[in-house]
Amino acid sequence: MIKVQFWGVRGSIPTPGRETIRYGGDTTCIEVRAGDELIILDAGSGLRRLGLDLLSRAEGQPIEGHIFITHTHWDHIQGFPFFTPAFIQENLFTIHGPHYDDKYLHQILAGQMATEYFPIPIDFMSAHLDFIGLSEAKIKIGKATVSSIHVNHPGIALGYRVDYQDKVVVFTGDHEPYHFFHADPIKQLEVNGRILSAETTDIERFAEKLDQKLVDFAQGADLLIFDTAYTYDQYQNGKKGWGHSYPEYAVKIAAQANAKALTLTHHDPTDTDDCVEAKVAYTLQHIQQQGLNMECFAAKVGDVINLD
Numbered sequence: 001m002i003k004v005q006f007w008g009v010r011g012s013i014p015t016p017g018r019e020t021i022r023y024g025g026d027t028t029c030i031e032v033r034a035g036d037e038l039i040i041l042d043a044g045s046g047l048r049r050l051g052l053d054l055l056s057r058a059e060g061q062p063i064e065g066h067i068f069i070t071h072t073h074w075d076h077i078q079g080f081p082f083f084t085p086a087f088i089q090e091n092l093f094t095i096h097g098p099h100y101d102d103k104y105l106h107q108i109l110a111g112q113m114a115t116e117y118f119p120i121p122i123d124f125m126s127a128h129l130d131f132i133g134l135s136e137a138k139i140k141i142g143k144a145t146v147s148s149i150h151v152n153h154p155g156i157a158l159g160y161r162v163d164y165q166d167k168v169v170v171f172t173g174d175h176e177p178y179h180f181f182h183a184d185p186i187k188q189l190e191v192n193g194r195i196l197s198a199e200t201t202d203i204e205r206f207a208e209k210l211d212q213k214l215v216d217f218a219q220g221a222d223l224l225i226f227d228t229a230y231t232y233d234q235y236q237n238g239k240k241g242w243g244h245s246y247p248e249y250a251v252k253i254a255a256q257a258n259a260k261a262l263t264l265t266h267h268d269p270t271d272t273d274d275c276v277e278a279k280v281a282y283t284l285q286h287i288q289q290q291g292l293n294m295e296c297f298a299a300k301v302g303d304v305i306n307l308d
Contacts, residue, residue: 001308002167003033004223008046009299011174011229011244011266012075019272024301027075028266030171030225034144034164038065041160041171046301047079054085062090066141068148069097070173071157072108081113081120091127096146098156099133106131134158149217151175152210153243154182161217167307170221170259172214174266176243178207211253218257222307225299226250228264231279247283254294261295262287 008026016025027044040050054063063085070076085091097105109131110122136158138147144164151159153174162169176182218224229244244266254262264283267276280298287294 001035001306002162002164002169002222003031004169004305004307005031005033006046006265006299006301006303007031007050008042008044008079009265009267009301010044010075010269011227012269014045014078015269019274022273022300023267023276023298026301027078028070029079030299032162032169034162035142037142037144037164038063039141039144039146039162040065040067042070042076042173043067043078043080043083044076045079045082048082048084050079051083051085055088062092063088064092065094066146067093067095068146068158068160069095069105070151070159070171071098071153071155072105073155073174074112076174077109077112080109081118081122086125086127086129089126089128093127094130094132096132096134096139096148098158099135100156104131105133147217149214151214152178152180152182157182157243159214159217161221168221169223169225169307170218170257171225172227172245174243175214175227175245176241177245177249178210179203180241182243211256215253215256218253218259221254221257221259223261223263223305224250224254224257224259225263225265226254227266228279228283229266229268231282247279248286251283251286251290251292251294251296255290255292259294261297263297263299265299267298 008029010027014025014027026046028042029044029046030041032039113122134148136148147161148158151157157173159172227245228247228250230239230246232246232248235246276298283296
C-alpha cells in the first residue's frame with residue numbers, strides 16, 4: 001500500500017488566513033509512505049508540521065527517511081530549516097534534489113541558513129544527513145523505486161514517480177507546458193536514436209515529443225499530482241513563462257497517461273478556497289466533456305489518500 005498525505009499545497013509563498021483555511025496555506029510538502037519507507041516530496045513550509053508529527057509518531061525511536069526536492073526555489077525548501085527531526089542525532093535523512101554544475105545541493109540548502117538570513121547554521125543539524133544531486137535517475141528505496149524526470153520550470157526542476165508493488169504516485173513539481181522553454185536539460189531530446197534540439201526543431205513538434213516523454217513517465221499513475229497554479233485565461237494573460245500549468249493541460253497529460261486520479265496542486269497565493277473549488281468544478285466539467293473516466297480533486301492540507 002502507498003499512503004499519501006498532504007502537508008503543504010500552496011505555491012510561491014505561505015498564505016495562512018481565513019480565506020485559505022479549508023485547503024491550507026503551507027507551501028509544498030507531500031508525505032509518501034511506501035510500506036515502511038518514508039519518502040517526502042519537497043520541503044516547503046509544510047515540512048515543519050510534518051516534522052513535528054513524525055516525532056510524535058516515532059515516540060523517541062530513530063527516524064529514517066528520504067526527502068526529494070523538485071527544485072530549490074524558496075517555496076520548496078523554506079521548511080527545511082524548521083525540520084525538527086534534522087536536529088536530533090539519532091535520525092538519518094537522505095536529501096535528493098537537482099544537480100547543478102556550479103553548486104552542490106548541500107551548499108544551496110546551507111545558503112538559506114547562512115547568518116545573513118537565518119540564526120542557526122546547517123551545521124547545527126545533528127542528524128546524519130546525506131545530500132545527493134540528481135538528474136534523471138531511478139533510485140531503490142527498500143522495495144520502492146523513485147524515478148526522476150526533468151520538467152519545465154525556470155532553473156533546473158524535477159518531477160518524481162514512486163512505484164511500490166503495483167501502485168504508482170507521480171508528482172510533476174512545478175511545470176509549464178513545453179511551448180515555453182526554460183531549463184537547458186529539456187532543450188535536447190533523443191528520439192529513435194536522433195538528438196532533437198529546441199533550437200533546430202519545429203517548436204510544436206518538439207513540445208509534442210516532450211509531452212510524450214512526460215506521458216510515458218506518468219503512465220499508469222494511480223495518483224497524478226499536477227501543478228495547476230493558473231486557469232487557462234490567467235496563463236494566457238500575463239502568466240505565460242512563469243513556469244506553471246493550468247487544468248486543461250493537466251487533464252490532457254493525465255488522460256494520455258491513463259491516470260486514475262488527478263490532483264490539482266500548487267494553488268496560487270491569490271487563490272482563495274472558493275477559487276480552488278471553482279477550479280476543481282471546472283476541471284471536472286472539462287473531464288466529463290472529454291468523455292474521460294478520471295477522478296479529480298484539489299490537494300488539501302491534512303488529506304490522506306490510501307492506494308491499496
